[in-house]
Amino acid sequence: MIISISDLYQKYLTCSGVSTDTRKIEKDVMFFALKGPNFNANNFARQALEKGAAFAVVDEEQYVTDENILLVEDGLKALQQLANFHRKTLKIPFVGLTGSNGKTTSKELTNSVLSQKFRTYATKGNLNNHIGVPLTVLAIDSSVEIAIIEMGANKQGDIQELVEICEPTHGFITNIGKAHLEGFGGMEGVKKGKGELLDFLSASGGTVFVNQLNEILMDMVNARSFQEKIEYGQKGSFLSAKLLEEIPFVIYEAENGEQVHSHLTGSYNFENIVNALAIGKYFGVSAEKANKGISEYNPDNNRSQFVQKGSNLVLMDAYNANPSSMSAAITNFNNLKADKKMVILGDMFELGPDSPQEHEAIGKLLSTCNFDYILLAGTLMQAAVKPLPLMKVNYFPDKFGLHVWLQDHEIKNTHILVKGSRGMGLESVLPFLDGKF
Numbered sequence: 001m002i003i004s005i006s007d008l009y010q011k012y013l014t015c016s017g018v019s020t021d022t023r024k025i026e027k028d029v030m031f032f033a034l035k036g037p038n039f040n041a042n043n044f045a046r047q048a049l050e051k052g053a054a055f056a057v058v059d060e061e062q063y064v065t066d067e068n069i070l071l072v073e074d075g076l077k078a079l080q081q082l083a084n085f086h087r088k089t090l091k092i093p094f095v096g097l098t099g100s101n102g103k104t105t106s107k108e109l110t111n112s113v114l115s116q117k118f119r120t121y122a123t124k125g126n127l128n129n130h131i132g133v134p135l136t137v138l139a140i141d142s143s144v145e146i147a148i149i150e151m152g153a154n155k156q157g158d159i160q161e162l163v164e165i166c167e168p169t170h171g172f173i174t175n176i177g178k179a180h181l182e183g184f185g186g187m188e189g190v191k192k193g194k195g196e197l198l199d200f201l202s203a204s205g206g207t208v209f210v211n212q213l214n215e216i217l218m219d220m221v222n223a224r225s226f227q228e229k230i231e232y233g234q235k236g237s238f239l240s241a242k243l244l245e246e247i248p249f250v251i252y253e254a255e256n257g258e259q260v261h262s263h264l265t266g267s268y269n270f271e272n273i274v275n276a277l278a279i280g281k282y283f284g285v286s287a288e289k290a291n292k293g294i295s296e297y298n299p300d301n302n303r304s305q306f307v308q309k310g311s312n313l314v315l316m317d318a319y320n321a322n323p324s325s326m327s328a329a330i331t332n333f334n335n336l337k338a339d340k341k342m343v344i345l346g347d348m349f350e351l352g353p354d355s356p357q358e359h360e361a362i363g364k365l366l367s368t369c370n371f372d373y374i375l376l377a378g379t380l381m382q383a384a385v386k387p388l389p390l391m392k393v394n395y396f397p398d399k400f401g402l403h404v405w406l407q408d409h410e411i412k413n414t415h416i417l418v419k420g421s422r423g424m425g426l427e428s429v430l431p432f433l434d435g436k437f
């Protein structure tokens with residue numbers, strides 16, 4: 001018999017957590033069997049119990065072979081409904097955020113600031129989709145005072161689905177950029193899709209935060225009405241900070257006059273910092289503590305991360321790439337003072353019909369920069385070569401050619417930017433960059 005969500009919730013309350021993967025299972029969890037492109041996890045229900053799960057939730061009756069295997073109509077929907085059921089029991093602020101770029105960094109910074117004063121729970125890593133958001137919500141226990149939920153999308157409707165699960169009380173959009181253009185159907189589609197967070201906050205009496213310096217976001221916010229609107233970024237507004245240096249690392253002057261040194265590079269990361277400062281101030285975190293939260297945050301996972309390789313300093317930004325973040329990273333790197341500079345750039349995915357012109361635009365931007373080496377990899381990046389006839393460019397249709405080139409050329413005392421879409425996995429170049437070849 002199909003179990004109701006409220007009965008499932010009573011069982012969840014006796015569990016140590018929730019898991020969707022028998023390869024990473026922990027004792028006494030509730031295992032949800034999901035279906036994906038590679039596996040039907042109903043097949044792993046018994047294995048989940050054997051590995052220590054307290055219950056396994058399946059959506060095909062033939063797998064109900066134990067009293068602790070529970071049947072639901074649809075495993076994914078049940079996971080989402082359970083998360084929302086749990087959400088409704090948590091009477092705490094939920095800060096929801098989305099945007100084309102800077103979500104993870106803004107989320108980590110916001111968490112770092114708020115955790116100076118509160119017990120917080122923030123999305124782990126990048127668990128930001130229709131599976132990741134429910135898992136995040138279900139990991140929040142009653143000791144948590146503020147939740148920070150990152151929401152990702154690659155098409156319209158995604159954010160709508162996520163806000164209905166996590167019901168944010170507060171929220172902001174980091175920015176609107178040229179990311180996932182294929183699924184969103186262009187920039188207007190991105191605005192509409194990301195705007196689903198604003199629609200929810202508007203309809204539910206929530207609080208919106210908006211950086212006044214971002215005209216697109218201001219227009220989107222001003223097109224809706226909100227119970228509470230917190231505008232920041234400009235002198236005289238709710239909160240402002242002054243960018244003093246952006247490269248190699250952002251240094252800013254805070255409202256309390258402190259000069260704060262961050263571990264983040266580029267003016268684009270200053271925007272992420274200001275988001276976190278505004279939210280911290282709203283929730284009553286003192287300026288000193290908020291600044292401490294910002295200066296303590298050090299990026300990892302290949303997002304704007306400086307790595308020393310022999311005599312070379314590598315700016316690893318290979319977690320993802322799209323026209324907005326690629327342009328921001330190139331422009332920032334161009335401003336960096338160094339004797340020798342190299343860029344290793346890979347394809348940007350999910351751009352649909354705009355892909356050739358967006359790659360070409362990156363070539364045009366590179367033609368205005370001053371780099372000693374330009375290495376471009378991937379079939380899409382070929383379009384970036386055209387605007388660079390007079391420059392010394394090395395183009396490789398695949399990573400193999402790029403690796404061979406790096407093996408054959410001894411690169412020393414050079415600053416190197418590495419950026420490309422996740423699917424390119426450009427972190428593979430790291431072993432070739434320590435100048436030992």
Ligand SMILES: CC(=O)N[C@H]1[C@@H](OP(=O)(O)OP(=O)(O)OC[C@H]2O[C@@H](n3ccc(=O)[nH]c3=O)[C@H](O)[C@@H]2O)O[C@H](CO)[C@@H](O)[C@@H]1O[C@H](C)C(=O)N[C@@H](C)C(=O)N[C@H](CCC(=O)N[C@@H](CCC[C@@H](N)C(=O)O)C(=O)O)C(=O)O
Binds near residue numbers: 020022036038
């Ligand atoms: C469904 C799932 O969680 N899959 C993960 C799994 O994939 P796998 O290759 O093993 O195969 P299946 O998906 O077919 O598996 C089905 C289930 O079977 C489980 N299972 C498998 C084998 C086994 O021995 N035991 C098992 O229990 C399995 O765990 C499945 O539950 O493993 C992969 C490797 O770890 C994971 O990568 C895969 O995760 C998928 C992709 C996923 O969506 N995970 C979420 C928890 C998540 O939040 N992932 C984020 C990335 C989110 C993201 O891409 N965000 C985008 C925007 C969102 C767009 C949205 N519309 C979308 O389509 O997602 C952004 O730009 O930010 C992360 O992992 O970082």
Ligand SMILES: Nc1ncnc2c1ncn2[C@@H]1O[C@H](COP(=O)(O)OP(=O)(O)OP(=O)(O)O)[C@@H](O)[C@H]1O
Binds near residue numbers: 100102304329
């Ligand atoms: N405010 C910003 N504007 C433009 N680009 C940015 C901004 N913040 C970060 N980036 C770029 O995007 C990269 C990824 O940052 P981050 O992981 O914070 O974004 P994200 O939106 O979470 O991406 P994803 O959802 O793919 O993880 C950074 O390394 C940087 O190149």
Ligand SMILES: C[C@@H](N)C(=O)N[C@H](C)C(=O)O
Binds near residue numbers: 180319320321349
């Ligand atoms: C990894 C995923 N969240 C993402 O950002 N995809 C784009 C297309 C990328 O990899 O650059």
